[in-house]
Amino acid sequence: MADSLFFRIKSKAQRLVRSHLAKSSAAKASAAAATAVPVVTPAAATSAGTSAGVVAKPWSPPPGPVGWPVIGSLHLLGQYEVPFEAFSELSKIYGDIFSITLGSTPCVVVNSFKLIKEVLITKGPHFGGRPNFIRYDILFGGDRDNSLALCDWSYLQRDRRSIARHWCHPRVDSMQFDTLSRVLTSESDLMVNELSLMTAAAAAGKGIDLKTTMMTMCANVFTHYMCSTRFDYNNKEFGKVVRLFDQIFWDINQGYAVDFLPWLMPVYRRHMQQLKSWGTDIRQFIVKTIIDEHRSTMDVNNPRDFTDVLLSQLGNEKNNGENVQAADHNDNEKQLDWNHVLYELEDFLGGHSAIGNLLMRAVGELCSSPHVMANIQEEIRKVTCDNSRPVVLEDRPSMPYTEATILETLRLSSSPIVPHVAMQNTSVAGYDVQEGTMVFLNNYELNISPDYWGDQALTFDPARFIIQGKIVKPEYFIPFSTGKRACMGYRLVQHVSFVTLATLLQNFDVSASEDVIHLPKACVAVPPDAFRVVLTPRPSAPASY
Numbered sequence: 001m002a003d004s005l006f007f008r009i010k011s012k013a014q015r016l017v018r019s020h021l022a023k024s025s026a027a028k029a030s031a032a033a034a035t036a037v038p039v040v041t042p043a044a045a046t047s048a049g050t051s052a053g054v055v056a057k058p059w060s061p062p063p064g065p066v067g068w069p070v071i072g073s074l075h076l077l078g079q080y081e082v083p084f085e086a087f088s089e090l091s092k093i094y095g096d097i098f099s100i101t102l103g104s105t106p107c108v109v110v111n112s113f114k115l116i117k118e119v120l121i122t123k124g125p126h127f128g129g130r131p132n133f134i135r136y137d138i139l140f141g142g143d144r145d146n147s148l149a150l151c152d153w154s155y156l157q158r159d160r161r162s163i164a165r166h167w168c169h170p171r172v173d174s175m176q177f178d179t180l181s182r183v184l185t186s187e188s189d190l191m192v193n194e195l196s197l198m199t200a201a202a203a204a205g206k207g208i209d210l211k212t213t214m215m216t217m218c219a220n221v222f223t224h225y226m227c228s229t230r231f232d233y234n235n236k237e238f239g240k241v242v243r244l245f246d247q248i249f250w251d252i253n254q255g256y257a258v259d260f261l262p263w264l265m266p267v268y269r270r271h272m273q274q275l276k277s278w279g280t281d282i283r284q285f286i287v288k289t290i291i292d293e294h295r296s297t298m299d300v301n302n303p304r305d306f307t308d309v310l311l312s313q314l315g316n317e318k319n320n321g322e323n324v325q326a327a328d329h330n331d332n333e334k335q336l337d338w339n340h341v342l343y344e345l346e347d348f349l350g351g352h353s354a355i356g357n358l359l360m361r362a363v364g365e366l367c368s369s370p371h372v373m374a375n376i377q378e379e380i381r382k383v384t385c386d387n388s389r390p391v392v393l394e395d396r397p398s399m400p401y402t403e404a405t406i407l408e409t410l411r412l413s414s415s416p417i418v419p420h421v422a423m424q425n426t427s428v429a430g431y432d433v434q435e436g437t438m439v440f441l442n443n444y445e446l447n448i449s450p451d452y453w454g455d456q457a458l459t460f461d462p463a464r465f466i467i468q469g470k471i472v473k474p475e476y477f478i479p480f481s482t483g484k485r486a487c488m489g490y491r492l493v494q495h496v497s498f499v500t501l502a503t504l505l506q507n508f509d510v511s512a513s514e515d516v517i518h519l520p521k522a523c524v525a526v527p528p529d530a531f532r533v534v535l536t537p538r539p540s541a542p543a544s545y
């Protein structure tokens with residue numbers, strides 16, 4: 001989901017930073033104090049945790065570059081295509097953990113698997129916060145705590161996660177799994193029909209807009225599975241909402257200087273207004289087409305789907321966050337207010353964007369690795385008795401190569417783990433980390449470093465995940481993170497992407513319609529107006545189901 005963050009200083013913002021630096025020498029002096037890596041005196045350290053009368057251990061933060069006034073070390077990151085490359089380079093100088101100040105925000109970057117585990121697991125409760133970016137508030141109705149992925153940890157968050165568990169992690173013998181399987185079969189069939197029409201209408205060798213169709217398919221899987229509702233491919237309103245979700249997903253995967261330099265906000269005013277209206281339009285659509293209908297027909301004791309389950313948690317309409325906190329010690333008394341229900345549904349429905357984008361990346365990789373596509377198609381042929389039937393969700397365990405292709409796409413796309421924030425004074429690797437410090441977990445290093453993956457680390461090779469015909473994932477491969485804030489949608493990602501990719505390749509060969517397909521580094525998202533793809537129908541594909 002929802003799941004990453006970068007900051008490239010855009011040129012307009014860069015100019016503003018420069019002029020701000022040039023103009024304001026007074027600001028420089030005061031900002032210098034604000035941007036320096038926190039140096040806490042022994043006296044402050046005493047108040048931060050040691051008992052009176054005991055000689056305080058000197059505060060000892062991780063080493064790191066000294067930031068400039070106002071911008072801190074943002075300029076170091078601007079030199080690379082993605083900031084995680086800068087983090088990997090800086091780790092060669094400062095080690096597996098280092099401090100860096102971005103704007104005036106104290107940050108720590110953790111580079112090795114051992115230390116990433118310390119942050120996410122051993123000290124998970126200390127690092128349950130999220131960055132306080134204004135952009136996040138704007139996206140989520142003025143309060144980022146409305147969002148499951150961008151809120152700080154709380155009992156409410158624990159409850160929201162637990163309510164969704166059965167739907168996000170459907171067990172093989174559960175009603176949810178059966179529903180998902182059925183939905184995937186029917187939605188992938190409809191996608192193939194749609195793509196066949198588009199391909200027939202396209203001039204020979206010309207690419208089609210695969211992304212829009214695949215995003216619509218994924219969105220329908222989610223609304224069908226979670227809300228028992230689906231929308232036609234020619235439904236313009238739905239098409240617009242799918243596009244808005246995708247634009248938000250792309251935006252959330254970008255980073256902006258304003259995240260760390262909030263005084264740049266005037267430059268971004270129009271963009272922020274746009275983000276706000278995108279979110280509002282999506283929520284209005286969800287209320288109008290899904291929630292209103294569910295509320296008028298639901299039976300609280302007999303929920304039909306995830307939407308009913310969420311609505312059945314709705315307490316008194318006047319219920320607010322405080323009630324939820326008060327009820328949190330009794331698991332039977334979870335109660336959500338209207339906003340919690342609406343935003344939780346929006347968050348989960350929005351998960352389709354992450355999957356659609358991941359699938360586009362997989363297709364992009366396959367266009368330049370036709371032998372991988374041929375291997376998948378051979379696996380499909382064997383499992384479906386010479387393509388005499390469509391691929392179904394239940395085939396997943398018998399198709400390790402297809403599964404491995406998705407893992408390899410996840411590895412190379414290397415979606416960054418959303419930064420965590422220390423919610424208390426704590427330590428990592430013996431270094432002190434102050435409450436409020438933002439922590440970047442460099443899983444880009446874990447995903448592409450030859451130290452972990454050997455000389456061919458940058459080659460797209462699904463076979464690296466297969467040993468003796470079985471999927472084997474190294475423990476340092478954590479595309480969905482780990483610990484109490486790990487991704488809630490990872491099983492849905494595995495299930496939905498498996499059936500969609502296999503169905504696509506059972507029915508079509510994919511190839512590029514342009515010379516070079518550019519897949520952004522360290523980011524699952526591809527731009528909303530993505531590369532076009534040539535689909536060639538396969539003669540051996542099964543008839544429509």
Ligand code: HEM
Nearest residue numbers: 001003148149351354358415417418481485486487488489
């Ligand atoms: C390509 C697909 C996806 C990738 C690579 C991905 C990855 C991630 C990562 C790295 C995190 C941050 C974990 C952390 O901070 O430690 C995350 C959080 C989250 N993801 Fe995903 N995700 C994907 C798809 C989904 C989908 C489909 C859903 C929902 C259906 C989803 C729901 C969430 C939620 C709710 C969180 C926040 C959990 C929390 O903070 O408590 N994700 N995801």
